[in-house]
Amino acid sequence: MAKKGSPRIIIHLACTECKERTYTTTKNKKNDPERLELRKYCPRCRTHRIHREVR
Numbered sequence: 001m002a003k004k005g006s007p008r009i010i011i012h013l014a015c016t017e018c019k020e021r022t023y024t025t026t027k028n029k030k031n032d033p034e035r036l037e038l039r040k041y042c043p044r045c046r047t048h049r050i051h052r053e054v055r
Contacts, residue, residue: 007031013051015042023051 007030013023022043027036035053042049 011053013038014054015045016050016052018044020044
């Protein structure tokens with residue numbers, strides 16, 4: 001659990017092709033103000049795709 005007032009927030013990652021929200025992670029809002037993009041496996045597409053942060 002994050003401390004109160006901590007810059008780390010929980011975000012959801014969605015596949016850019018099928019738009020399914022598959023992963024959750026945390027990020028530091030001060031160090032990474034833009035949206036996070038990671039290449040991860042999408043079980044719906046059954047391949048590796050770019051997953052982008054959704055709000």
